[in-house]
Amino acid sequence: MGEAVQTMPRRLLGSELRRLRRAAGRSLDETSAAIGKDRSQLIKLEDGRATLTAAALEQLLTYLAATARDRKKLLAMGVEARKRQPKRAYVDLLPGSNSRIADLEADATSIMNYDRSLIPGLLQIPEYTEGLVAACDGAWWEKSYQERANRITFRLERQKLHADKSLLFIFTDDALATPVGGPEVMRRQIDRLLEAGARPNTTLRLMNATDPRNPCPQGALILLDFDGKTPRVGLLPVAYGPSTYLDEPTDTDAIARCFQRLQELAYSEEESRARLKAAREAM
Numbered sequence: 001m002g003e004a005v006q007t008m009p010r011r012l013l014g015s016e017l018r019r020l021r022r023a024a025g026r027s028l029d030e031t032s033a034a035i036g037k038d039r040s041q042l043i044k045l046e047d048g049r050a051t052l053t054a055a056a057l058e059q060l061l062t063y064l065a066a067t068a069r070d071r072k073k074l075l076a077m078g079v080e081a082r083k084r085q086p087k088r089a090y091v092d093l094l095p096g097s098n099s100r101i102a103d104l105e106a107d108a109t110s111i112m113n114y115d116r117s118l119i120p121g122l123l124q125i126p127e128y129t130e131g132l133v134a135a136c137d138g139a140w141w142e143k144s145y146q147e148r149a150n151r152i153t154f155r156l157e158r159q160k161l162h163a164d165k166s167l168l169f170i171f172t173d174d175a176l177a178t179p180v181g182g183p184e185v186m187r188r189q190i191d192r193l194l195e196a197g198a199r200p201n202t203t204l205r206l207m208n209a210t211d212p213r214n215p216c217p218q219g220a221l222i223l224l225d226f227d228g229k230t231p232r233v234g235l236l237p238v239a240y241g242p243s244t245y246l247d248e249p250t251d252t253d254a255i256a257r258c259f260q261r262l263q264e265l266a267y268s269e270e271e272s273r274a275r276l277k278a279a280r281e282a283m
Contacts, residue, residue, distance in 0.1 A: 008090035009080035011048030015103035018046040097243040108224040110166035131181035172209035205266035
């Protein structure tokens with residue numbers, strides 16, 4: 001296992017392997033000894049700064065008792081991770097991309113999140129999430145109660161990982177006019193937003209949905225910052241299909257500029273809070 005350039009495929013593979021190791025209840029020392037590697041090498045692997053040969057990855061997956069489904073997915077990710085030439089944008093075509101986004105969010109020290117016409121996922125109450133997922137049931141996947149339940153549980157679990165991070169949320173005010181789950185659900189959802197906005201690590205800003213100066217009028221945007229030693233990652237969330245990651249400075253600098261513009265156009269925290277309260281009273 002050698003030192004490798006940190007690319008998105010390597011970072012995503014490392015995050016998956018870390019989660020698999022923790023789920024198996026194995027320590028870094030136990031795992032590195034089992035596959036004949038130094039502890040420092042395994043740390044580099046999980047940080048996306050090292051690679052494994054196909055045979056060594058097979059050995060690691062066997063030790064961690066990976067399921068057949070995980071084994072197939074992670075071996076395919078290993079092929080991507082061993083490629084030498086990074087692409088400007090990495091498109092994650094393999095199953096379970098949502099879990100890898102959650103891994104990156106968990107590792108980040110700060111998260112900037114812009115949403116159009118929706119309450120950001122990390123701020124949703126269960127009933128609001130359920131309303132959104134129910135609307136997609138039978139459209140983006142085969143109609144299934146279990147699939148709905150899994151997606152709701154996954155989204156709510158993601159919210160537990162961010163108590164100590166710097167969080168910025170900007171979303172357009174038409175999200176408050178869309179009665180997802182009905183008026184009572186929306187009242188409780190706004191209560192949750194007011195509570196979140198009062199936290200010292202969270203900045204919550206509303207934005208006029210009809211502002212023609214909006215540099216991002218058609219979709220959502222996420223920017224993840226890490227420890228300063230790891231490149232930032234930009235995400236372009238989509239309703240359906242593969243996740244696209246951007247970690248080249250040219251791209252993440254542009255996303256950062258976009259967030260700066262969004263903050264300049266958004267209502268202040270005080271005005272946003274007042275508008276949230278007014279929307280709640282009007283329901």
